[in-house]
Amino acid sequence: MAELIDETPRVRSIVLNVPDWPGHRAGQHVDVRLTAEDGYQAQRSYSIASMPEDPRISITVELLPEGEVSAYLVGELRLGDPFELRGPIGGYFVWEARMGGPLLLVAGGSGIAPLMSMLRHRQASGASVGARLVYSSRSWEDIIYRDELERLAAGANGVQVFHTLTRSQPEGWTGYARRVDGAMLSETAWPASSTPMAFVCGPTPFVESVANALVLLGYPATSVKTERFGPTGG
Amino acid sequence: MEGSETRTDGNAIAGVLQEVFVREVTTCRIACASCGTVEPIGAEHAYTQTPGIVLRCRHCEDVLLVVTQPPGRTLLAFPRSRWMEIAAEP
Amino acid sequence: MTMGRISRGFQGKRTDEADASRLPPGQYRVDPDFPVLSAGPTPHTPLDEWTFSIAGEVAEPKTWNWEEFQALPSEEIRTDIHCVTKWSKLDTTWKGVSIDTLLEGVEHDATHVLAFSDGDYTTNVPLEDLVEGKAWVAFAFDGQPLEDEHGGPARLLVPHLYFWKSAKWVRGLQLMDHDEPGFWETYGYHMYGDPWREQRYSGD
Numbered sequence: 001m002a003e004l005i006d007e008t009p010r011v012r013s014i015v016l017n018v019p020d021w022p023g024h025r026a027g028q029h030v031d032v033r034l035t036a037e038d039g040y041q042a043q044r045s046y047s048i049a050s051m052p053e054d055p056r057i058s059i060t061v062e063l064l065p066e067g068e069v070s071a072y073l074v075g076e077l078r079l080g081d082p083f084e085l086r087g088p089i090g091g092y093f094v095w096e097a098r099m100g101g102p103l104l105l106v107a108g109g110s111g112i113a114p115l116m117s118m119l120r121h122r123q124a125s126g127a128s129v130g131a132r133l134v135y136s137s138r139s140w141e142d143i144i145y146r147d148e149l150e151r152l153a154a155g156a157n158g159v160q161v162f163h164t165l166t167r168s169q170p171e172g173w174t175g176y177a178r179r180v181d182g183a184m185l186s187e188t189a190w191p192a193s194s195t196p197m198a199f200v201c202g203p204t205p206f207v208e209s210v211a212n213a214l215v216l217l218g219y220p221a222t223s224v225k226t227e228r229f230g231p232t233g234g
Numbered sequence: 235m236e237g238s239e240t241r242t243d244g245n246a247i248a249g250v251l252q253e254v255f256v257r258e259v260t261t262c263r264i265a266c267a268s269c270g271t272v273e274p275i276g277a278e279h280a281y282t283q284t285p286g287i288v289l290r291c292r293h294c295e296d297v298l299l300v301v302t303q304p305p306g307r308t309l310l311a312f313p314r315s316r317w318m319e320i321a322a323e324p
Numbered sequence: 325m326t327m328g329r330i331s332r333g334f335q336g337k338r339t340d341e342a343d344a345s346r347l348p349p350g351q352y353r354v355d356p357d358f359p360v361l362s363a364g365p366t367p368h369t370p371l372d373e374w375t376f377s378i379a380g381e382v383a384e385p386k387t388w389n390w391e392e393f394q395a396l397p398s399e400e401i402r403t404d405i406h407c408v409t410k411w412s413k414l415d416t417t418w419k420g421v422s423i424d425t426l427l428e429g430v431e432h433d434a435t436h437v438l439a440f441s442d443g444d445y446t447t448n449v450p451l452e453d454l455v456e457g458k459a460w461v462a463f464a465f466d467g468q469p470l471e472d473e474h475g476g477p478a479r480l481l482v483p484h485l486y487f488w489k490s491a492k493w494v495r496g497l498q499l500m501d502h503d504e505p506g507f508w509e510t511y512g513y514h515m516y517g518d519p520w521r522e523q524r525y526s527g528d
Contacts, residue, residue: 031249035328040336040352045246066357068336082329089248092260092276204241226277228242239473240362281363285408285488285508288363295365297444302512304525309512 001079002056007144011110012074013049015058016083024048026117027094027199027227030059030087034069044069047113047201047227048088051120060144062110093199093227097122101129101197102190106180106210108136108202111229112144115201119152119159131159134188136180136206138167162188180206182213192218197225204228240283244275247287250301251275254308257323264289265316268296275299275318346404347412348519354411360473361409363507367442367493368472376426376461376478377496380438383431387496390477394463396421401460403483405490406519420462420481423454426497434499438506439480442493447506448515449482449489451499458484461494486517486524 003015164176260276286302470476475492
């Protein structure tokens with residue numbers, strides 16, 4: 001374990017140097033397993049947020065109410081503690097620059113993690129495909145990677161970022177302030193005629209409602225790839 | 235079709251399936267025997283909050299694949315799949 | 325599961341003060357949580373369409389609609405429940421109609437039952453494990469109507485067996501003269517499922 005970064009009050013990134021790491025593709029995940037002294041085990045999947053070009057891998061964990069694994073990873077884990085993981089895993093929810101675009105990324109909360117890997121990879125590979133990110137967070141303070149997203153948005157080839165803050169907004173906020181819906185996507189998403197590739201990630205109800213909305217906007221179902229985290233996060 | 239909060243998708247069972255098939259299979263297609271649709275495993279509905287894993291057709295919710303892991307073995311059942319295609323890896 | 329490297333400081337959310345003699349082998353308490361485990365989407369059968377039936381090897385099948393079902397004598401139950409995925413809850417409270425009440429006056433020579441639910445879920449139980457006050461069709465939990473995600477409007481409740489036998493969204497009992505595996509039993513789980521003998525998988 002190389003570094004622990006507290007991204008927001010509830011979210012922490014864990015950066016790891018994994019011996020013999022085979023490399024990964026943006027969008028893949030790892031399965032993390034924790035074992036207590038009496039043999040009790042718990043396992044969770046976490047998307048790899050770091051880009052393939054980075055030799056170290058990082059995963060981003062959100063503290064969930066009553067989450068036994070996230071409570072340990074966000075609150076208890078220290079540098080030097082043993083860490084058991086399996087991966088990289090996944091071939092369906094991945095994006096590589098050679099796959100083209102334009103890219104539409106829609107994230108709910110910690111669902112930003114695999115999409116961040118894609119955006120970092122897009123930047124590092126110099127890909128010129130257009131990219132738009134619609135990112136739903138509870139509040140300004142809860143936006144994970146907020147500063148880095150501003151940097152990725154800068155410049156002619158930057159990603160266009162649309163934040164929506166669902167619970168509270170800072171004073172003077174002029175951006176979206178509600179859950180992602182069809183109207184918001186019709187204003188922010190690429191038109192279906194540009195044959196975009198869409199990746200949607202977050203809690204299950206969020207993903208299903210966004211995926212349905214995109215299909216209603218004319219996106220073929222096969223062009224909308226989803227990764228559901230279950231009821232709360234992952 | 236009405237959603238279900240605890241539902242995830244085939245991506246969540248990639249690790250378990252990789253143990254069995256030795257390679258990544260979430261891009262492999264599976265055909266539903268009930269409604270005929272063909273989708274990659276990663277896109278289908280997965281229920282992992284169970285005594286085992288149940289993969290259901292995302293169109294008609296019929297059961298495509300059940301994975302249980304009694305000690306020392308993995309049991310795979312394909313109740314309502316017509317076929318599963320393992321394409322050569324690129 | 326294979327043994328992993330110990331994660332320093334990891335405990336999980338189990339409570340320590342469980343009364344050890346009340347927990348079957350391999351179980352741990354999760355109170356106050358009540359995990360939701362489901363093999364499929366949550367059904368939402370409207371009450372005006374809901375029915376409960378006794379069918380199969382019976383002289384005359386019986387069916388109740390929701391109103392008729394609510395008019396049957398019911399009882400309060402206080403019991404421990406044990407899930408095959410290792411969590412247990414102690415002193416859970418329910419309200420339901422006992423299977424003895426439902427089988428009153430039903431002529432049959434069945435030895436086993438296949439309980440069937442919305443969403444095509446089934447589970448098998450020997451008849452003698454459902455009668456004489458051992459099982460109910462429960463419609464309330466913890467003083468409230470049973471929530472959909474926990475099996476509402478009504479679920480089977482057979483607390484002395486692993487909780488996968490307490491079929492959620494139960495719609496009836498098929499009486500049989502032989503044993504037949506239900507859903508999980510078909511895929512490797514134990515035909516009987518006694519938590520005290522740790523009968524999780526077939527062959528245990």
